[in-house]
Amino acid sequence: MEYKKRIIDEQFNIRMEALGAVQIKGPKGCGKTTTAKQKAKTIIEFQNEDERENLLLIANTKPSDLLKGEKPILFDEWQDAPKMWGAIRKDVDDSGLCGQYILTGSSSKTIDTPHTGTLRISTLKMYPMSLYESGDSNGSVSLMWLFNDKKVFAPCKSDMSIDDIKFAICRGGWPRTLNIKNDKAKLLIAKEVFNQTCETDISNIGNRKRDPALARTIMKSYARNICTTADTKTIYGDVVSTKEIARSTFYEYIQALQDLYIIEDVDAWCPSIRSKTVIRSSKKKNLIDPSIAAAALGVSPDYFDRDYKTLGFLFESLVIRDLKIYSSEHGGTVSYYRDRYGLEADAVLHLEDGRYALIEIKLGQNEVDEGAKHLLKIEELIKEHNKEEKQVPLRLPDLKMVITGTQYGYKREDGVYVVPIGCLKD
Numbered sequence: 001m002e003y004k005k006r007i008i009d010e011q012f013n014i015r016m017e018a019l020g021a022v023q024i025k026g027p028k029g030c031g032k033t034t035t036a037k038q039k040a041k042t043i044i045e046f047q048n049e050d051e052r053e054n055l056l057l058i059a060n061t062k063p064s065d066l067l068k069g070e071k072p073i074l075f076d077e078w079q080d081a082p083k084m085w086g087a088i089r090k091d092v093d094d095s096g097l098c099g100q101y102i103l104t105g106s107s108s109k110t111i112d113t114p115h116t117g118t119l120r121i122s123t124l125k126m127y128p129m130s131l132y133e134s135g136d137s138n139g140s141v142s143l144m145w146l147f148n149d150k151k152v153f154a155p156c157k158s159d160m161s162i163d164d165i166k167f168a169i170c171r172g173g174w175p176r177t178l179n180i181k182n183d184k185a186k187l188l189i190a191k192e193v194f195n196q197t198c199e200t201d202i203s204n205i206g207n208r209k210r211d212p213a214l215a216r217t218i219m220k221s222y223a224r225n226i227c228t229t230a231d232t233k234t235i236y237g238d239v240v241s242t243k244e245i246a247r248s249t250f251y252e253y254i255q256a257l258q259d260l261y262i263i264e265d266v267d268a269w270c271p272s273i274r275s276k277t278v279i280r281s282s283k284k285k286n287l288i289d290p291s292i293a294a295a296a297l298g299v300s301p302d303y304f305d306r307d308y309k310t311l312g313f314l315f316e317s318l319v320i321r322d323l324k325i326y327s328s329e330h331g332g333t334v335s336y337y338r339d340r341y342g343l344e345a346d347a348v349l350h351l352e353d354g355r356y357a358l359i360e361i362k363l364g365q366n367e368v369d370e371g372a373k374h375l376l377k378i379e380e381l382i383k384e385h386n387k388e389e390k391q392v393p394l395r396l397p398d399l400k401m402v403i404t405g406t407q408y409g410y411k412r413e414d415g416v417y418v419v420p421i422g423c424l425k426d
Helices: 008-018 032-037 052-061 063-067 083-095 143-148 162-171 175-179 183-207 212-224 232-240 247-259 290-297 301-305 308-326 365-388
Strands: 021-025 042-045 073-076 101-104 121-125 333-338 344-350 356-362 399-404 408-411 417-420
Touching: 008 021, 008 032, 008 121, 021 032, 021 083, 032 073, 032 101, 052 063, 052 083, 063 073, 063 083, 083 101, 083 121, 143 308, 143 399, 162 183, 162 290, 162 301, 162 308, 175 183, 183 212, 183 247, 183 290, 212 232, 212 247, 212 290, 232 247, 290 308, 301 308, 308 333, 308 344, 308 356, 344 365, 356 365, 365 399
Parallel strands: 021 101, 021 121, 042 073, 073 101, 356 399, 399 417
Antiparallel strands: 333 344, 344 356, 408 417
């Protein structure tokens, strides 16, 4: 099977050049092991039942014996043999060589290691595939081009219809779907991720038995509130209306889902352009991939023919996922801005060099004007703030963009870029 290039590949290579080992973390099924195997010269798989007993015996008795072999060596499901962490750390210290080891494994197994991997083992986070990686986006507009040289931008056209977007949301970015021809079978993968999370994985966190039905209820409530600023106590109230649960237990389940890289909320951006009393600072509820929300709600692409409101929230989740992936090589972080006056930016994308973009996410064309007005108003507020705070001025946005589910992209006269998600790439 031909390897499908991932945006994370370059970051992986850089980390292998800089440090002795790299650990790839992320949700189950996002492609961690497949990506690691492209770089590895020796592969040790602790889940291989033909060799598992012998490998674990060696790992628990003399783990350094498993460090012999052509480098880099990949240890898949390394958490099954936690002593490997210390052995790798020591060998990296002793040899001083870079790019020797790769660790991948299930995010559902948490291991307390006796030593940190600081300056020895680099940790790299991996997401499911973006639309560009899965081949859905034609990649005619580069996010980084827009930051670096807006002159290269030209009007563009997405190949994705609204029905394609509905399907992509429910299918998700799971690499396994790429080799499946039947659409119904493709949709099954996200459902399996959801089911396994609730039935098995959540109980593997801390090896503590948890109720699958309760996990499903919590995730369904989270999905109903995706990309909203609903308080966690609102989710709790929703859950207890159907099932008795202590508040401490509820928060413990939420933490377990975060440890599994299933829940990934969006932080608020709180610049001092208005009184902090009117800026919302609660996190926006979100999941690592919108397909998990669709699976939790039990909906198919056809469902959205009658519910564009829910589709809009899941589309926002899809765009946030892709923005994180496309900006990852440049240390990108995604937050949001919203105040009590109704002014908002669905996403604020900050790069590690200080540049940032104000972004609105709109499914349809009829919402673009309103989204652009919000972005321009926030920029104007920053300018007004800087007139008063000349010693510590806030940086003006380097990019203002409305990302849509439409087909055509263009630059507006007010300087706001309208870009279909089906055209975007890193």
